[in-house]
Amino acid sequence: MTATRRRGDRSRRSRDRGVKVIQKLERRIPYYDLFEEDGLDLIELHADRILAEVGIEIWGDEVTIELFRDAGATVDGQRLRFDPGLVTDIVKRTTPGQFVQHSRDPERSVTIGGDHTVFAPGYGMPFVRDLDRGRRYGTMADLEDLVKINHTLEWTHHSGLVICEPTDVAVNKRHLDMLALHFRHSTKPPLGAITAPERALDSIEMARIVFGAEHLDDHCVIMANINVNSPLVYDGAVTKVIRHYAAAGQGMVICPFILGGAMGPVTPAGAVAQAHAEAMVGVALTQLVRPGAPAIYGNFLTTMSLRSGAPTFGTPEAGLAYFAVGQLARRLGIPLRCGGSFTSSKLPDAQAASESATSLSTAMMSGANFVLHAAGWLEGGLVMDYEKLVLDNDRLGMTHVLLRGMALDENAFAMDGFHEVGPGSHFLGSAHTLANYEHAYYEATFGDAVSWEQWHEEGEMDARQRANADWKARLANHESPPMAAGVDEALTEFVDRRKASMEDAWY
């Protein structure tokens, strides 16, 4: 029994005007293989060498250390070393190849893994920017707007969590308000909090309120993303978060966070081997806590500017790393988080679009299954940009079409069309064109292709200006999907009670 059917949301779908049902993305084109098997063997060998010779440290979580000791790790204080193959075996033994994160609207449940890809908006930005109000700290009001806009996007599947940091609410309380916002204003599945173990528990509890405790126990309804303290460290706060979500059977994204030259070597092969080692340890922990718990092999690996030391995005070295990481995830047979619409640009300009398009397309060729930061990311992750959120959505739409592939059937080859039109004429009004044109091409929202004269008369708007009008229309048209009786009140009661139990903390 799903939460949605139980609560009867589907009958209200027709009221959900202005919001198209999102299209699922199931890949029908091949992956891109950068390396042959021997190249992948070499990367795995070096990941194993890192785990055996250097090891991983777990800081301040004896439970996790004991779990790994029991599984065969050699423990030396907080340093854990693993015989070659040990971690891989744990990961491969029980990690699901794909899983469903359930929504209270079953049409919006997402499958993560296999040939499926799920796009989520940007995450964690302290600042927001839009054309009217400029760059400023994000607030809870911004987050509400962004959750609503994201809910209307045709091509994102997931609601994420921190679409911006709501900096006007205390750090130790904001996860409660954030997650309540997501549940209220979107049926795209959300992420839960990870900034402290008790906030993970709060998130799981709120999911229980929405979905019911029984349903949650054997369905993934919330998911969370942690970053590894690269290089080669898991802080205890992180491992505890992992253990809480895994114990509850909820999804965990394990994401090594490596800027080459800082948290890993400047040479991509070494950084990929390190990322592989780090990700596998985190995934292995989920399986030691609860075999079969949904887990995603994550990757945030990019480069930096040698002039400024700042992270750089959409770079060719990062693209090559994505390709390799995709192959390694497929060898493990588990879902991959990779890529995003990344850029270090301050504005949604040519630099931003070029870096974002490159970053996304390499991630798609690599076979990413879950793409956090798929829309809105600006300024190296410091800024969520309202215009870029909808601009990126359009590129995600094109990505859906690309991954759907090319039909090679009788209609697609159009022999009747060639016989009808023949040499020197045109296909504009031909029977084949009339029968096919409506669904032939993706019609881009921001791909302005009118004449210069028309564009001039309409005010010479660039993509950013067109996007400004678009998100405003989406926000105006958003309708919050109704919740079942009592759920909203129960969420409010939980949030209020938890907030009342804490003093505000601002760090």
Next chain:
Amino acid sequence: MTATRRRGDRSRRSRDRGVKVIQKLERRIPYYDLFEEDGLDLIELHADRILAEVGIEIWGDEVTIELFRDAGATVDGQRLRFDPGLVTDIVKRTTPGQFVQHSRDPERSVTIGGDHTVFAPGYGMPFVRDLDRGRRYGTMADLEDLVKINHTLEWTHHSGLVICEPTDVAVNKRHLDMLALHFRHSTKPPLGAITAPERALDSIEMARIVFGAEHLDDHCVIMANINVNSPLVYDGAVTKVIRHYAAAGQGMVICPFILGGAMGPVTPAGAVAQAHAEAMVGVALTQLVRPGAPAIYGNFLTTMSLRSGAPTFGTPEAGLAYFAVGQLARRLGIPLRCGGSFTSSKLPDAQAASESATSLSTAMMSGANFVLHAAGWLEGGLVMDYEKLVLDNDRLGMTHVLLRGMALDENAFAMDGFHEVGPGSHFLGSAHTLANYEHAYYEATFGDAVSWEQWHEEGEMDARQRANADWKARLANHESPPMAAGVDEALTEFVDRRKASMEDAWY
């Protein structure tokens, strides 16, 4: 003996300040295969069906019709039909898998085909645009600036020809001035004229003046690009141009020009089969004229807006077509022209960069060997944009790095670095980083990654504004590579004589 050594240009290389020697692009990463062999068989089968059942028309060139009749075509007036496999056999028998287009500076000679890729600037735009002067008709002064700027670009290898249309010179004379400009101000190899057969002959004659008649006879020193009169027509003016270049042993790019739904079916598979049929017929003609003549299998296949009927670029359907066309070219074993930095945007904005990046990256995955329109293209090919020319150049630089692949050697795996740094520290000052950082990452020209504060203090410039300063600096620093004694005068004499022999024609 090469033209350059004969004329002693190399000794003057050190004077060529401000111009880095361009890096050749030899691919070391695999191609992307969209289809298995059976899918490709099916496309070839339908191309053969088009050639056998519908055929190709040759309008107004009996010599070409006779060449094909002698080769086995069934001729019915201007309509030619070909038994399955006939055209493929002609193409595969003698077309070179790769060839060199020679420059008078041997370091700037380019190899086209195999694992080599050559980038050329945009071609054929009647308008130019820059941030200071806006959008306006192109002139010969613009073309001179653009040839000079392109000569300074680190990542284009080719000079092209009509970087903009010099609309202030008569249509029947401008090819003479254009080609003279290219020879004078750049040693990147140029294209020759194709707008009329006699202009092709003029172009070849000018190349003879620069390289010597004897050298030209057995070296490709000029190349030309023709568009097919799709669907399924070669105008006689085009086939004569093909015959002139092929007879002189010079390179020919044969480019079907298909906007799906107009010059071909709206379904990509049919458009690809059509393009394959059309391209093969043109390449076959070069081989019938002179077996072994250098020829490139070209492709300009894109989509259109169903709202406006205007061509659209960087679309997923076009990307899928690129992948298929790349595989078909590799089956033939001949060089491929494909892709470009295409966009329909009016400005070098987010739309332009997104479409251009997508278009270029799919072409690179497809294995394009010659990329016309690799830089500067705007507004569906109506506008050459000064800023976008240098913005695109930066993306071409990243493409060089991507196609170079990832090293998997001992240094790249950085085991010494992991032992040195260990868990919880960082690689910033490590011995491995210090030994590798200088050449680790491509340093983008326009990839601004400084802090917001620094960017703000420096005037909040977007990518377009930074590009404006860049092309001006390039133009100021350009030095025309010296020509051998007498060549410049001989070119001038030829151009003046030819121009004096004609009345101005403006259409």
